[in-house]
Amino acid sequence: MAAGLLATAPLQCGHTPDAELREDETPGDALWQLAQRFHAAHDAPGEKRTLEYLVERYPASRWVPAARDALSTLQAPDGGG
16 A cells, blocks of 8 residues: 555655745745835835834844844934934
8 A cells, every 4th residue: 555655656856955045935034025125115114114023023033133234224314214
């Protein structure tokens, strides 16, 4: 019986996964990308709110140091917001 099940099991691809192509996006990744889109659209309030949310809700995200740097720039007197 087991041999019959193995004969019908799907084969998996034998390639090495590309580290640049992540299959799983974390909430921190998505929030960082969203903040970058706000930045590109010159929407400083949207960027700031998104970065603050990222830092507050996902403090272990790999993007938090960059988010803090961006927030300090936005909060500077000559920053975007």
